[in-house]
Amino acid sequence: QKEVEQDPGPLSVPEGAIVSLNCTYSNSAFQYFMWYRQYSRKGPELLMYTYSSGNKEDGRFTAQVDKSSKYISLFIRDSQPSDSATYLCAMSRSGGAGKSTFGDGTTLTVKP
Amino acid sequence: EADIYQTPRYLVIGTGKKITLECSQTMGHDKMYWYQQDPGMELHLIHYSYGVNSTEKGDLSSESTVSRIRTEHFPLTLESARPSHTSQYLCASSPGPGNQPQHFGDGTRLSIL
Numbered sequence: 001q002k003e004v005e006q007d008p009g010p011l012s013v014p015e016g017a018i019v020s021l022n023c024t025y026s027n028s029a030f031q032y033f034m035w036y037r038q039y040s041r042k043g044p045e046l047l048m049y050t051y052s053s054g055n056k057e058d059g060r061f062t063a064q065v066d067k068s069s070k071y072i073s074l075f076i077r078d079s080q081p082s083d084s085a086t087y088l089c090a091m092s093r094s095g096g097a098g099k100s101t102f103g104d105g106t107t108l109t110v111k112p
Numbered sequence: 113e114a115d116i117y118q119t120p121r122y123l124v125i126g127t128g129k130k131i132t133l134e135c136s137q138t139m140g141h142d143k144m145y146w147y148q149q150d151p152g153m154e155l156h157l158i159h160y161s162y163g164v165n166s167t168e169k170g171d172l173s174s175e176s177t178v179s180r181i182r183t184e185h186f187p188l189t190l191e192s193a194r195p196s197h198t199s200q201y202l203c204a205s206s207p208g209p210g211n212q213p214q215h216f217g218d219g220t221r222l223s224i225l
Contacts, residue, residue, distance in 0.1 A: 002154075032211045036216075046215065088154075088155070098143050098206050098212065098214070099145075100213075104154045
């Protein structure tokens with residue numbers, strides 16, 4: 001069983017919709033949680049970085065971490081066609097040499 | 113925006129050739145990583161480095177080797193390429209110490225004929 005499971009998608013929504021992207025994990029040692037956005041033929045780009053449980057907001061993006069349920073989410077408000085990409089969750093533990101474990105990614109398409 | 117560069121971006125080459133994928137970063141990051149990514153699949157860590165003269169194998173077994181002679185440079189070498197090496201290779205770096213997030217290059221898409 002994988003340590004990190006990500007909702008597989010693909011996901012297609014109309015412009016302006018609220019999008020929810022989700023990952024679950026099994027390793028309770030994970031304390032650092034990231035969301036990356038990856039456009040086609042590009043490398044992953046860091047969107048959000050959070051430590052432990054709670055919410056973090058940055059513009060239209062909100063990252064939510066629930067360590068008790070081992071569940072993280074990324075919400076995108078007022079989605080735009082430019083948000084069409086693959087979204088990867090990633091997480092790491094303290095003392096892990098900065099190594100991260102990634103989900104498989106969810107491909108999102110926002111239709112105008 | 114992260115300053116991490118990978119060359120070449122695309123490479124199509126025959127079986128048996130020796131290949132070196134280049135990765136350079138200008139941020140002075142101590143840690144560097146190589147990942148393999150196939151379409152629709154998770155990133156698999158194949159090598160990482162804590163700093164100069166430090167390299168470790170990652171979670172996914174790989175026939176490639178790496179070196180870290182300079183902080184900014186982390187090349188990956190395949191001595192004899194095979195079709196099974198066809199994949200996208202992503203390089204990343206992060207500042208030390210602690211668990212700072214990684215910054216990625218745009219990858220090298222490698223096809224072995």
